[in-house]
Amino acid sequence: MDISQYKIDNEPFYDAQSNEIELYEAAYDARLPVMVKGPTGCGKSRFVEHMAWKLGKPIITVSCNEDITASDLVGRYLLDANGTRWVDGPLTMAARYGAICYLDEIVEARQDTMVVIHALTDHRRELSLDKKGELIKAHPDFQLVISYNPGYQSLMKDLKQSTKQRFCALDFDYADAETEAHILQKEGGVDDATAKKLVQIGETARNLKGHGLDEGISTRLMVYAATLINKGITPVEACKMALVRPITDDADIRETLDNAIEMIF
Ligand code: ADP
Numbered sequence: 001m002d003i004s005q006y007k008i009d010n011e012p013f014y015d016a017q018s019n020e021i022e023l024y025e026a027a028y029d030a031r032l033p034v035m036v037k038g039p040t041g042c043g044k045s046r047f048v049e050h051m052a053w054k055l056g057k058p059i060i061t062v063s064c065n066e067d068i069t070a071s072d073l074v075g076r077y078l079l080d081a082n083g084t085r086w087v088d089g090p091l092t093m094a095a096r097y098g099a100i101c102y103l104d105e106i107v108e109a110r111q112d113t114m115v116v117i118h119a120l121t122d123h124r125r126e127l128s129l130d131k132k133g134e135l136i137k138a139h140p141d142f143q144l145v146i147s148y149n150p151g152y153q154s155l156m157k158d159l160k161q162s163t164k165q166r167f168c169a170l171d172f173d174y175a176d177a178e179t180e181a182h183i184l185q186k187e188g189g190v191d192d193a194t195a196k197k198l199v200q201i202g203e204t205a206r207n208l209k210g211h212g213l214d215e216g217i218s219t220r221l222m223v224y225a226a227t228l229i230n231k232g233i234t235p236v237e238a239c240k241m242a243l244v245r246p247i248t249d250d251a252d253i254r255e256t257l258d259n260a261i262e263m264i265f
Pocket residue numbers: 013014015016017038039040041042043044045046047147175183187219220223
């Protein structure tokens with residue numbers, strides 16, 4: 001197994017929101033498990049990729065969903081022509097060979113699945129492969145990082161305190177206007193004036209959160225709008241396509257946002 005294939009060669013562009021880079025470096029130095037919290041598309045995954053690159057460590061990412069089982073993370077026996085063969089799951093690979101394991105949108109996974117991470121996140125730093133009868137002591141470079149969107153939590157879907165209290169946490173939100181405009185220029189290739197107008201539309205939509213919108217427009221969608229504009233689509237069309245249609249089917253909210261777009265551009 002060549003773990004270096006999980007290393008990131010080129011610097012992922014990342015504009016810091018605050019002092020999160022410094023805080024993460026300290027946490028990694030102590031190999032503390034980290035939780036990155038915030039709304040979808042605000043830069044959590046990009047931040048973790050950037051940190052893996054900066055620290056020169058491989059990163060293995062798992063996008064969690066409700067069908068993920070402990071075996072999907074840990075590994076399983078597979079049947080092939082020569083009989084059965086053990087295959088490490090992503091979590092086991094990261095622990096065995098020394099990578100950052102990033103479990104994205106952890107709340108989506110069933111709670112019982114999460115129990116497998118417990119022994120890896122305390123002083124034991126070990127992972128028990130019950131089916132294989134092997135106990136792995138985590139590699140010194142191993143670190144566990146999870147992302148968590150507090151907006152999604154409900155009584156049924158939330159992390160247990162016993163899981164939450166194994167992580168230190170960094171709060172993320174949409175970047176401030178100036179930073180977000182810079183991100184749109186770098187990622188979407190638009191000029192400063194267009195980027196600022198997009199940010200203005202984003203702010204309008206974010207003010208509607210809780211008044212008909214479950215969540216504001218993400219930086220990710222704003223990058224899409226910028227990209228479409230960069231491809232020659234008119235700003236109004238690009239914004240409708242990337243910023244409004246994906247997030248709501250409510251006719252009134254669509255009209256409000258469409259009007260705002262037409263006024264701003
Ligand atoms: P999350 O993991 O929070 O859902 P991502 O990290 O995937 O969101 O961010 C979505 C996109 O937004 C990224 O692909 C990137 O283009 C852009 N982005 C958001 N925040 C930043 C940032 N601080 N620096 C650079 N790009 C960012």
